Amino acid sequence: MSRRTVVNYEPDSSTSTFSTRSNALPTTKNWIASKRIGDHSNDVVAYFHDEGVGNYHYGERHPMKPHRLTLTNHLVISYDLHKKMEIFQPRRATEEEIMSFHAADYIDFLKRVTPDNMNNFSKVFSRYNVGDDCPVFDGMFEFCKIYSGASIDAARKLTNGSASISINWSGGLHHAKRVEASGFCYVNDIVLGIFELLTHFPRVLYVDIDIHHGDGVQEAFYTTDRVMTVSFHKYNGDFFPGTGDIDEIGSGIGKHYSLNVPLQDGIDDQSYIYLFKSVMEAVITSFRPSAIVLQCGADSLGCDRLGCFNLSIKAHGECVRFIKDFKLPLLVLGGGGYTIRNVARCWTYETSILVDHEVSNDLPYNEYIDFFQPDYKLHPHLSGKVENMNSKAYIQNLRIKILEHLRFLNGAPSVQMQEIPPDMQGFLEMNEEEEAELMADSIKGKEQKEKQRGREHGNEYYDNDQDVDQEMDIES
Numbered sequence: 001m002s003r004r005t006v007v008n009y010e011p012d013s014s015t016s017t018f019s020t021r022s023n024a025l026p027t028t029k030n031w032i033a034s035k036r037i038g039d040h041s042n043d044v045v046a047y048f049h050d051e052g053v054g055n056y057h058y059g060e061r062h063p064m065k066p067h068r069l070t071l072t073n074h075l076v077i078s079y080d081l082h083k084k085m086e087i088f089q090p091r092r093a094t095e096e097e098i099m100s101f102h103a104a105d106y107i108d109f110l111k112r113v114t115p116d117n118m119n120n121f122s123k124v125f126s127r128y129n130v131g132d133d134c135p136v137f138d139g140m141f142e143f144c145k146i147y148s149g150a151s152i153d154a155a156r157k158l159t160n161g162s163a164s165i166s167i168n169w170s171g172g173l174h175h176a177k178r179v180e181a182s183g184f185c186y187v188n189d190i191v192l193g194i195f196e197l198l199t200h201f202p203r204v205l206y207v208d209i210d211i212h213h214g215d216g217v218q219e220a221f222y223t224t225d226r227v228m229t230v231s232f233h234k235y236n237g238d239f240f241p242g243t244g245d246i247d248e249i250g251s252g253i254g255k256h257y258s259l260n261v262p263l264q265d266g267i268d269d270q271s272y273i274y275l276f277k278s279v280m281e282a283v284i285t286s287f288r289p290s291a292i293v294l295q296c297g298a299d300s301l302g303c304d305r306l307g308c309f310n311l312s313i314k315a316h317g318e319c320v321r322f323i324k325d326f327k328l329p330l331l332v333l334g335g336g337g338y339t340i341r342n343v344a345r346c347w348t349y350e351t352s353i354l355v356d357h358e359v360s361n362d363l364p365y366n367e368y369i370d371f372f373q374p375d376y377k378l379h380p381h382l383s384g385k386v387e388n389m390n391s392k393a394y395i396q397n398l399r400i401k402i403l404e405h406l407r408f409l410n411g412a413p414s415v416q417m418q419e420i421p422p423d424m425q426g427f428l429e430m431n432e433e434e435e436a437e438l439m440a441d442s443i444k445g446k447e448q449k450e451k452q453r454g455r456e457h458g459n460e461y462y463d464n465d466q467d468v469d470q471e472m473d474i475e476s
């Protein structure tokens with residue numbers, strides 16, 4: 001067995017940010033080695049893409065552009081990466097599957113409302129948080145069924161052992177709640193995918209590198225120790241969705257099984273990767289997941305229309321590589337990402353990492369090549385536009401606090417490896433004490449979100465007359 005490349009976790013080291021190709025597990029991680037699903041050179045990578053999913057429109061000036069999925073798929077194919085994977089046309093999720101998490105009245109509303117009849121539903125718009133961020137658009141529920149069906153099917157490839165890695169770039173809509181839409185998300189495909197994984201795997205680790213807190217997933221699993229959620233995101237109490245401070249740690253038997261890594265504007269490659277690797281290595285060693293879900297929101301890249309970090313595509317991909325190299329069954333999902341040419345570049349690069357195939361920095365010709373002018377490169381320069389507000393001391397303090405939290409896990413999750421999972425509804429049923437604790441934790445976020453709703457809609461999302469599709473490159 002080859003040894004993992006020694007990673008120097010000093011943030012000012014100039015040599016440790018990106019690992020080399022050989023990244024097998026350290027010999028001290030005998031547990032993980034024993035759980036490996038085999039030699040990853042034999043990985044079957046399942047890739048789910050629906051040809052029509054890129055044709056849905058949230059609205060002309062809305063920053064969420066499903067067209068980014070078409071761009072991504074064309075880049076993946078033009079690099080011949082599809083030849084290294086098993087390609088699947090996803091099945092639509094059924095209403096029954098969606099309602100394994102979501103409330104029936106909310107799903108009934110999503111199913112019935114259309115742009116033509118929406119006036120008849122205006123009384124319940126605020127209840128279901130539909131309107132501005134989450135508009136009613138043509139085919140909205142069909143869109144939800146496509147991306148959710150893809151995540152469920154992708155998870156099923158892992159539970160039935162027919163793939164070791166599953167990819168659904170149309171999924172990762174991490175803000176949707178049981179009874180309401182949020183942050184451009186209506187149905188939480190991640191929760192549905194994790195439900196599927198829990199039918200087979202005792203413990204599932206959820207990792208979220210979107211710039212926004214993965215609040216919907218955290219909330220769904222806040223009181224269980226079978227799913228650990230870890231989210232790296234911008235947090236200042238104001239930034240959407242307003243939750244994700246370091247003191248949100250889970251409750252009841254789920255206490256310490258939610259982990260948040262709150263970051264400031266402008267974080268760079270070196271600091272991010274340093275934190276990511278040191279935190280995730282410790283999490284995986286302590287929690288011992290049997291499967292991992294990785295949400296790869298690309299709004300954490302530099303130059304994102306709604307983001308404010310400085311990450312390069314290589315650094316974003318390094319997080320994917322690091323998780324992949326633990327060689328556990330892995331479900332890879334999309335998420336945010338609003339400068340769509342960079343979203344497509346990022347997810348294509350990450351697909352290449354997942355299939356272990358190096359690709360050229362020169363983009364191959366494809367139907368949408370004009371989106372990538374003037375450089376036509378896979379790795380444009382995306383950093384340095386935002387001042388880095390994360391001092392070395394801040395990063396170190398954060399790391400120390402997080403490692404302190406992890407000490408409470410004690411490497412002793414309550415579910416044995418052989419145990420057949422209980423019915424999923426059990427996760428959603430809390431006792432009064434747990435519910436009160438959850439409410440107390442989330443109330444701060446709710447208040448911030450209310451404040452923010454008014455503010456956001458007055459500025460970045462809708463004041464900009466330019467549609468992102470036409471935006472010029474702002475890379476330096």
Ligand SMILES: [Zn+2]
Nearest residue numbers: 210212299336
């Ligand atoms: Zn996001």
